[in-house]
Amino acid sequence: MTPCYLVTDAPLPYCKGCGHGVILRAFGEALEKLQLPPADVAVVTDIGCVGLADSLFAAPHTVHTTHGRSTAFAAGFALADSVLGAARLKPVVMIGDGGAMIGISHLVNAALLNVDVTVLMHNNFLFGMTGGQNSAFSPMEFVTATTPGGNAVPPLDLARVLLASRASFVARKIAGDRDLAEVLARAIAHPGFAMVEVLELCTGFATKSNSLTGTQLKQVAEKAGYELGVLREERRATFGEVYKERNRSATTAAPEEKYSAAQFAAGTRVAKRLVIAGTAGERVQTAAMLLGQAAMLCGLRVTQKNDYPVTQGTGFSVSEVILSPDEILFTGIDEPDAVLVVSGDGAKELERNGVFGRVTKKTVVLADSGVDMPELPCAIRRFPFRNATAAKTAALASVAQWLSIAKALPLEALWAAIGVRFPEEAETTKANIGKMLQVAGLA
């Protein structure tokens, strides 16, 4: 039995002479020619008169979407089917010139991805369903409801936009072309993204305000500088093919680092709240994370919040760490137990964000010897974190220093955390920081 594609036993819901009907018949013919199983075809329609087309197809899946987004939904079908399914589905998008402009990024991305989607762009140079308004594809001097004095903005060349977007199949045809069905069949059969723009007339509006007939469409194309015919037809791997190839060797998830409970005994029985402040790119967050992991090795619970400017790689970097034998509720720090400042950027940020204002008499404040610090209600202990180690280990050195003073955790837990996370650097880091602690008389 011949699958039933376009229903032809009822009149199409278009004005007399409208190009949509001509194009849809050619599309139906193309489907008949290809004899694709109807279950492998999805007709995806946009908004406008062209959006009525889905109701005219009997056996294929039909999906009527939102304005301009039809290509994105179709890409979703093709992406999922090409990687997760049988890679058989052929979504065909019916979109007008209005939809093509509103959804141009979807067309560009579908072309770049080379998803197996065919886009049939019905270009009748205006918005028909809403009353014949000017579109981005209206020719110069075109008279429409919104350009009564003639269109003054040159029309977009979608074919060129998509050629520049690496589309693997691009064609521009005129509705009356005898070989339209054949070109459409080639486009649908093409394994990858295909766009066929078909120039046509809106007999409801375009021909009433402009002296224009079907035979003049070729001149319209010439004036607009539009090339006609199949402009590109080449094989390029689809996104699905590339994705499957790249991920062929994807294996089950790598085991995550686990920190078994209580390898060491914590020195603290109450929550400790720390703020570590330094410069972005100098491993402040890494130092905070190592402290957190050391605390987990002691069976403590941990939260770590990182703050940085939107630029990420410049300016301050601040980490807030809470270590606690109990469940940590509020993750903010009202009154810090310790503030570690390893650079001027860090000090400035703590001044700005109010952390210095929340320092109490009981807070332990450690600062690099070279950093300008404000007056605080507690003593500021100075250490040569940067000079004695390096800018990138200064934050970690300050953490080790704080552990030596506050004894919240044994230093061994920190060394163990470094060993888990950075096994290759563990010995040198430990030696460098150890030296600094010795200088400070705290080792």
Added chain:
Amino acid sequence: MDSATQAAEKIKTAAPRHLVSGNRLVALGAVAAGCRFFSGYPITPSSEIFQTMIEELPRVDNGGLALAAPDEISALAYCVGASMAGYKAMTATSGPGWCLMIETLQYALITETPVVIAVVQRLGPSTGGATQGAQGDVLLTQFCTSGGYTIPVFAPSNARECFELTQTAFWWSERLRTPVVLLSDKEVGMTLESVDAESLQRGPAAERAAFSGGGRYLPYEYRRQDEPPAFAPVGGSVKVVATGSAHDREGKLRKNSAEVIDLLAHLQTKIAAHAKQMAICDADLQKNAETLVLSYGTTARAAREAVNRLRAAGHKVSLLKLMTLFPIATEAIMRAAKGCARVVVAEENLTGLYASMVESLVGKRELVRVNGIGNQISPARIVEAVERAQ
């Protein structure tokens, strides 16, 4: 046992194992729920969900696909397409991206397409503060549809809940064939927390009810008004008709026939009818409590700490943490507020967005709003508000 021994016991049994972010556990929760398709667009503070899915999805059983979209509209549209083709799908964004997704969200709603959107809130409006937390999109996730349909919204307050509620979001999304929002925020999403892997609960797998294959398939035919229609995938052997226009049971565009209106009402009925089952909250009620503290998301943690402090100071206070924000857990809120003289709603936005939702439930009781932006609401502020109100 003296306090030192108690502390030592606690340390021994705590056993936290991983230092992970809420965002990462949203992604892993999605994988646990059977998500096989993800498309995203980078935006702070949600990007880590996207990045984790790029790493994790290719490894899942039967394969998964995660890819970058050129914008948030495409991201959600790709997901909706994949879901219509039969695969569980998710995207993640923050407020500015959510605004772009609303058109496609409504399409998912009317086409009864399951999809989960993780919205990790940041300070708004507009581009706002990319690296600052807030709970300002609560009503934006809810009142974003023409017609005022209820979009189920689940709000985690910590990393563990990110894992569990993401699965819950998938479960209801598939069960009722509806878009569902997992509403996180910068503090919940980006804060690293120690989480005991063994404590992470895996929920039951959700599957949308499939068309049995008997008789003619009417894509929007439901047996009961409060149940979703049977599902058949685009690309499957049964012809599917889908449309974002008001339609009848066959999926034909119709104006305002009784059938169409019934179908539009069904989209809300199926959610409302399951409101009670969807309501997840954590109630810690105290006998003769004068005050109920109600909160959600990151602020619920400050509320917990505030209630602990208030009780230690001798106040009678109940606590209700909401994990389902919509549909509103009316019964749970009424039960918790019973007998209280006041309800204190703490949330990190300017005017008390969720407080305005519970105002009618509070009735004659005093409604106290604890709000603010730019910083997390601290336990001290909630304590102060309760003490001042008494």
